[in-house]
Amino acid sequence: MLKNNEARIGVFVCHCGHNIAGTVDVKEVAEMALKLPGVVFSTDEMFMCSDAGQVLIREKIEECNLNRVVVASCSPRMHEPTFRRVVEEAGVNRYLFDQVNLREHVSWCHMREPELATEKAKDLVRMSVARAAKLEHLPVKKVNVLPSTLVVGGGIAGLRASLDIAERGFNVILVEKTSELGGNVVNWTHLFPSNQSGVDVIVPLVKAIKRNKRIKVHLNSKVSAFEGYIGNFGVTIKNLETEQEERVEVGTVILTTGFEPFKPYGYYGYGESPDILTLAELQKLPPSDILLVPSTGKPVKKLVFIGCVGSREPGVKGHEHCSRHCCSATAKAASDLRVRVDEALVLYQDIRTYGSGHEELHRLARQKHVIYSKFPRDSKPKVTVKNGKIKINWFDVLAGEPLEFEPDMVVLSTAMIPPDDVEQTAHLFSLTRSGDGFFNPEHIKLAPLTTHTAGVMIAGAAQAAKNASESVIDASGAAAKAVGLMAQGEVEIESTVAHVLPELCSSCHTCLTACPYGAISMNEEYDPPVAMVTEAKCHSCGTCAAACPSSAIVMYHSTDDQILTMVEAFLCPTPEAEGGGSA
Amino acid sequence: MTVTQTVTKQEEWEPKIMAYCCNWCSYAGADLAGTSRIQYPTNARILRVNCTGRISPEFILAALDMGADGVLVSGCHPGDCHYTSGNLKARARWALMETAIEQAGIDPRRVRLQWASASEAQIFADGVKTLTEQVRKLGPIGREWK
Numbered sequence: 001m002l003k004n005n006e007a008r009i010g011v012f013v014c015h016c017g018h019n020i021a022g023t024v025d026v027k028e029v030a031e032m033a034l035k036l037p038g039v040v041f042s043t044d045e046m047f048m049c050s051d052a053g054q055v056l057i058r059e060k061i062e063e064c065n066l067n068r069v070v071v072a073s074c075s076p077r078m079h080e081p082t083f084r085r086v087v088e089e090a091g092v093n094r095y096l097f098d099q100v101n102l103r104e105h106v107s108w109c110h111m112r113e114p115e116l117a118t119e120k121a122k123d124l125v126r127m128s129v130a131r132a133a134k135l136e137h138l139p140v141k142k143v144n145v146l147p148s149t150l151v152v153g154g155g156i157a158g159l160r161a162s163l164d165i166a167e168r169g170f171n172v173i174l175v176e177k178t179s180e181l182g183g184n185v186v187n188w189t190h191l192f193p194s195n196q197s198g199v200d201v202i203v204p205l206v207k208a209i210k211r212n213k214r215i216k217v218h219l220n221s222k223v224s225a226f227e228g229y230i231g232n233f234g235v236t237i238k239n240l241e242t243e244q245e246e247r248v249e250v251g252t253v254i255l256t257t258g259f260e261p262f263k264p265y266g267y268y269g270y271g272e273s274p275d276i277l278t279l280a281e282l283q284k285l286p287p288s289d290i291l292l293v294p295s296t297g298k299p300v301k302k303l304v305f306i307g308c309v310g311s312r313e314p315g316v317k318g319h320e321h322c323s324r325h326c327c328s329a330t331a332k333a334a335s336d337l338r339v340r341v342d343e344a345l346v347l348y349q350d351i352r353t354y355g356s357g358h359e360e361l362h363r364l365a366r367q368k369h370v371i372y373s374k375f376p377r378d379s380k381p382k383v384t385v386k387n388g389k390i391k392i393n394w395f396d397v398l399a400g401e402p403l404e405f406e407p408d409m410v411v412l413s414t415a416m417i418p419p420d421d422v423e424q425t426a427h428l429f430s431l432t433r434s435g436d437g438f439f440n441p442e443h444i445k446l447a448p449l450t451t452h453t454a455g456v457m458i459a460g461a462a463q464a465a466k467n468a469s470e471s472v473i474d475a476s477g478a479a480a481k482a483v484g485l486m487a488q489g490e491v492e493i494e495s496t497v498a499h500v501l502p503e504l505c506s507s508c509h510t511c512l513t514a515c516p517y518g519a520i521s522m523n524e525e526y527d528p529p530v531a532m533v534t535e536a537k538c539h540s541c542g543t544c545a546a547a548c549p550s551s552a553i554v555m556y557h558s559t560d561d562q563i564l565t566m567v568e569a570f571l572c573p574t575p576e577a578e579g580g581g582s583a
Numbered sequence: 584m585t586v587t588q589t590v591t592k593q594e595e596w597e598p599k600i601m602a603y604c605c606n607w608c609s610y611a612g613a614d615l616a617g618t619s620r621i622q623y624p625t626n627a628r629i630l631r632v633n634c635t636g637r638i639s640p641e642f643i644l645a646a647l648d649m650g651a652d653g654v655l656v657s658g659c660h661p662g663d664c665h666y667t668s669g670n671l672k673a674r675a676r677w678a679l680m681e682t683a684i685e686q687a688g689i690d691p692r693r694v695r696l697q698w699a700s701a702s703e704a705q706i707f708a709d710g711v712k713t714l715t716e717q718v719r720k721l722g723p724i725g726r727e728w729k
Contacts (some may be wrong), residue, residue, distance in 0.1 A: 075614045076631070077606075104617030105629055109708070116597070116625040123628050430665050432607060435702040452607060452665065496633075514636075516667040541666035542637030546676070558632060564645055567601060570628050571649035 007038040007133040010066040011125065012057060014048035014073035016103050023107035025118045029072065032122050038133045040064050048073045054086045061090040068092070068132040072100035072125050078443065095138040095495065095557055100128045123570050130569035134562045138495040143536070145231035145491050146251035147171060149482045152223060152425070155183020156468050157460030157475040158256035159205040164479035166214035170486050173248055174209070175218045175237055177421075181206050183258055185468050188283045192332040192467075193357035198283075201468070218246075222421075226428045227517075229536065230455030231491050252455050252482040255439065256475060257425055259416040259461040262310040262319075268412055269383040273390060276383070276410045278309075279329055291340045293408045295388060303341045304392060304407040305330050306381060307348040310415035311465075319415060321436045325467040326413035327351050328358040333411070335365035344370045345405060347381050347394060355467070374398055383410065416465035429456050438464050449478045454493075457481050496557040497538040498545055504552035505530035511544035511553060520544060598718040600627040601646040602655040602711070605635045607665035609657035611701035616708045623708035624715040627655060634658070636669025640680040643694060647684065648728075653693045653718035657710060660698040670698070688727050692717050 011033040015021035026044040034042035041064045045053050048071050060066060069087045073079065076099040084094035102121050110117035147170050151162045154176030162172045174181075181202070185191070188198035209215050218237050224245060225236035231251045238245045261280035264270045270278075274294040285291075291300040307330055311323040330346060331353060338344045346365070351372070353362040366372065374397040375381055381394035392405050418437040419425075426433055430453045432440045439458045442450040449457050459478035460471030485491055500511075500520075507528045511520050519537035522529040531552070533544075545555040604610040610631050616623065632638060635658030643654050656673065664670040677696050685691050695714045699707040 075617075077611060077614055101614070101629070104614040106617075106625075108617035108620055109613075109623055110625045111620065111622060113625055120625045120628065127628065127630070427662070427667075430667070432611070432659075432663070432665070432701045440701055514672055516636075516664075516669065539666055541634035541669045542632065543634060543666065543669045543672050546637050546639040547672065555637065558637060560639070560641070563630065563632070563642060566630055567642065567646050567649060567651075570601065571599060571646065571651055 007068050008040045008064065008066050009036075009038045009068040009070060009129055009132050010057070010060050010064060011036075011039055011042040011070045011072065011129065012048050012053070012060075013042070013044040013125070014053070014071065014102070015044060015046045016073060016107075017046065020073070020102045020107045023111055023114050023117050024102055024121045025114070028118060029102075029121050029125055033070075033125050033129060036126060036129045038068070039129055041066060049079050049082055054082075057083070057086050058090040061087065061092055066092065067096060068135060069097045070100060070125065070128045070132050071097070072102045072121070072128070074103040075101045075105070078446065093137045094140065096132070096135050098128045098132045098135065100124045126573060127566040127569045130565045131562050134559070134565050135557070138556055141493050141495050142490045143229070143231045143493050145485050145489055146249055147486045147489075148173065148248075148250045149486070150175065150223070150233070150235050150248070150250040150253045151256060152253070153183070153256040153258055153462070154178075154181040154217070154219075155256060155258045155460065155471070156185045156202065156205070157258065157462075157471040158183070158254075159202070159209055160472045160475035161254045161256060161459055161479040161482075162215050163205065163208055163212065164476050165483055166212045168479075168483045168487075170214065170483060172215045173218065173235070173237070173250060174215055175221050175223055177220070177222050177240065179220050181209065181217070181219075184261065184280070187280065189287070190283070190332060190336055192328045192361055193355075223428060229539070230493060231485070232536075233455065251486050252457070253429065254457045254459055254475075254478045254482055255425065255429065255431075255462050256459050256471075256478075257419055257422065257462045258471075259465065260419050262414040262417045264309045264412050264414050267309050268306055268381065268410065269385045269390065270412060272385040273388065275390060275408060276385070276412065278412050278414045279305075279326065279333060280414070282333065282411050289340075291337055291409070298408075300340070300408045301342040302405070302407040303334075303337060303344045303409050303411070304405060305334055305344075305346045305411045305413060307346065307413045308350075309412040310417070312349065317435070318417060318437050321415075321465055322352060323415040323465040324352070324354075324470075325416065325465065328353045328355065328361055328467070330411075330413045331358070331361040331365045331370075334370040335361065335368050338365070338368040338370050345407070346370055346372045347375055347392070348372060349375060349377055355469070373403065416461055429453055431456070431458075434464070436464070438462060449474060449481055455485065455491075494540060496540045496555070497535045498533045498540070498542065499554045499556060500531045500533055501552045501554060502526060502530045504550050506550045506552070507531070508549060510547050510549060514543045514547035516541065516543065596723060598626050598652040598715055598723075599650065600653045600655055600711070600715060600718065601651040602627040602629045602657065603632055603635070603638050603642060604629050605658040605665070605670070606631055606633050608659035608663065608701050609697075609699045609707055612657075612699040612703050612707040615701065616704035619704050621704055621708045623711050626715045627711045634664065634666045634669035635673035636664075636666060638673055640676055640683070643680055644684065647689060647693065647724065650724060652721075652724045653695070653714050655710065655714050656694075656696045657699050657707060660700055663700060689724070690721055690727065692721060693724065
């Protein structure tokens, strides 16, 4: 295989069915690409990521002796790993591959401007080809993975993940910020759809955790510092009571930091009467055969539930999502309590009892004569509290008329929101968050449990509002991901690190202050000492390379030359590079 | 006749925007804009870098020098950088760079620094639209350099 000599570039333009080809003239793009310097093969194909597409790349590498490959298709954030693997299987180093984003960045966002979109696609392909010609072979590096996992959060997901990992023979360090394991689930007296209490579900898990010698639990503790890279993380755990810190080393991390039930101040008279409470608070009422009105101690006769409190509110930041558990939980609570009260109403916007066994609960509630009344999305029920008496006015969509009711107790089915320290956690582990504040997975469909910080997984309500069953599924999945890494014992890491050219370094120390990771130090073997990168500590942000006044730092795979050649290919292409030939 | 020709010429001219986006926030935000089918002007060409901290002022000046009518730099919100603080370094350099281009005769409205997270597809798309419209009013960069 040719290495760094003359570039022989193959360009593959993907139709993505109709997704790209429906807007961009992919044939025209592929034809233009063939005329670019260094390009020896160019084609368009229905689905580049399919088996047929992958085979085509491998065949053409062989046939045309390609040493660089450009695929113009979807976002590299989606399929770059796929295509890197494909080219590597055909003997081309993964760093000699470049991907053009014609779908997310072109066809999908310029659907009504096919001609301008095609122009943009051509420019982007020209830029990528120019970059491809300058790409350099980099070694593929592997590091060891330490055989232990840090699990952050001792709710149902954290407990399940810890047990799964320990049962497979790896060590677990479980950190919980409160004084008890069990999270939110342990507080619930009646879980749907199984009719078990939270205690029934959690206690066996906690017992198994305590019995397992591979699991070390830190209660009243938080992670205070986090550093390192996949397989080799350094974690500082701080005990919130004693303020003592302990440093441990782990290979993988699972965040099961869960949620907090939303306290709906400003909604439906919450806080104005002790008889208006949330579903979570209802679960915490002392056990009793008769449901009692908190303010009077008398039995509840008229009970009202209100759904979607703090959920599904377009335009309200952090409250736009459906909290997914509330419809089923409300149906469960209403059908359980129906026999103890004279009347039970559920005021709802929509009913989404989507899971296995959940719709049955909704039907059961209706069979038991729980009255369901739909209110309009843009006109929510009005709750007024006067002299301790609660009154609700709302418009019933199906009856088409305004209704009024005076309940003894109102239960608000509130949203799941991220814990108040979620921002701190996001910074600590370098995670991004969705609009609702929960952590983003690496990819919602293709990699829902891993994150963009390699080696850090998320499970349960850390990612989005989820019920207990879904959180447990996530936990076992994330545990399998962690175990997969640890069982292999080693993992490939990116070679895209910064490198100092000692002969150009002027010893100014600027890069030392620019590096966010302390990865640059001075090499005393030189006189005067010059900067030196500790590759294992480098996260490849490139801040040092941009800061260096002597251009002495090379950012592998993102060199100044590789970047500027793209700018040039866009803005001042040579006639040849425009595809017009050198005439 | 002359007037008609000028009008046609102006209509044909499309601002060229060089857009540098960080991989973790704004590039992902642009991906989400696509997935959400948010429609915005076609003028920007996105170049992916790991972090806005990677963007040397040289990249911005070179783009303007090579004829970009506008340059967009889009990254994670301050405090939300995937690399902790790369975007703060980018912001610090920006102030200096802006002064420099102004002194060189370039209208600073041709460059735009914005923060758009991975979930802020609309903010990203609006940023491209704002800069494109701003630059369209200013006209081709042509002879602005002193």
